[in-house]
Amino acid sequence: MTDVHILGVGMTRFGRHPDSDASDLGAEALLEAIADAEIDARAVEAAYCGHVFQGMVTGQRILAQVGLAGLPLTNVENACSSGATAIREASLAIRAGEHDVVVAIGTEHLTSRFRGALTPDPSDPEAAVGATMPGVYAMRARRYMEEFGMTREQLALIPVKNKGNAARNSLAHFRTPITVKEVLESRPIADPLNLHDCSPVTDGAAAVVVMSDRAAGRFANGRTVRLAASALRSGSVDVEPTSMTFEPLTWATARDAYEKAGIGPDDVDLAEVHDCFSIAEVLRVEGLGLFEQGSYPTAVERGEADIGGRLPINPSGGLIGKGHPLGGTGVAQVVEVVRQLRGEVGDRQVEGAKVGVAHCRGGKAVGIEGAACTVQVLVR
């Protein structure tokens, strides 16, 4: 079976784009990815498009803008893992031998669809009683503080780190570093989480070009990164109430990915993880096995997760700093890891990085531990 290789990546600036829509942004990212791959657009054989709130046939509207209408295209919805799932579907099409050159796009024009606190689908029993995503993560934060003694100040160091990294990323939504004091004094959203603990409402898109061994040899551009694993799982139903301070779903998905890639958590040089809220980064990196359970808050305090630290987490700025255009997020994580492994990211470069992980986790439904989780392993 062929390996899967990423030869081209593209990404719009993340932030507010009042004069564009999701297809404009997706088309911009896609054209950049095709140019970055140094291929003729006619080489692309199939496309997958991840988005959440952009309506019917968003992917086809993107292809129509770039002259590629006619390709087999699948729109993918998996909440915040939609874009990452599009990459997985593209990689499966390659591994199955059906196609040699496939593009995956993730896009969202969230500012025109949405404001305030994201909620589960209105049909969900928890949405009906007032569940908000910040509220759910706030409850997990409170429980984590109770079990592991994490302080509010320790939690605030995560947005401080991520917005500091975003200040070095010209494509990020936020470009201004913040302090612990600013996090603690920002507007309360759901106790103990404040505004700076939350990822913003962001517009943006990203795209990648993936290829088989055969195509990667033919189109070799000297910047190829191997997508060594692209794992996906959905959350299982709780038969008994389980801990909300550990993520079996993240761990199960990570285990699939590590096994497929033939690596372990100790081999990882950097990770982009789904920090939709400050507490989420804690739960993700511990769920991925990158840090011991209960240890991450003190590890962050010691600078272990900084660029230049033992294991940099979210060097792009993460969802909190770079922004979180739902469908765009999972693809943008992979774009960042690819650029890191190629050594292209200037003053936020993780030196000598060979193995990177991208983790997404999206959606909320009553009675399950999480909805959709993806873990991708990239190797240079």
Place this chain on the structure above:
Amino acid sequence: MLEVETAVSFRPGELEVDSSGAGHLLGSRCASCGAHFFPVRQACAGCLGTDLEAVRLSTTGTLYTFSIVRQSTPEFEVPYALGYVDFSEGVRIMGQISGCDLEDIWIGMQLSLSVEPFGEDEDGNQLSGYRFRPTEAGSGGGS
């Protein structure tokens, strides 16, 4: 003819309300392995058995964790307390917490199901939903 005012559940599949205004949350019990679920399921996630019976869940549980929600969607007035409550059948259910000050909520406190006014239907009729309130025995201490 005199209209008799009857409480109408906001989600009849999940909350049963009787004419006295009392109520129960509805779940499923697996006839094969005994696992309970909320809300009602069509097959058991434990043993995959499909012989599930509808059951009324118990009405008193323990608060696992909570938050004070200060930003929400327009249909909910903020702030409100939101919590996860563990019940003896092995189910954890989310709900708002009422009947006490927001400062007097703590992990481990005992809470009871309370049927309360909860929004209106399309015609403006009052609906009944559920919240969790401190039980008499569990509302005394904050430690």
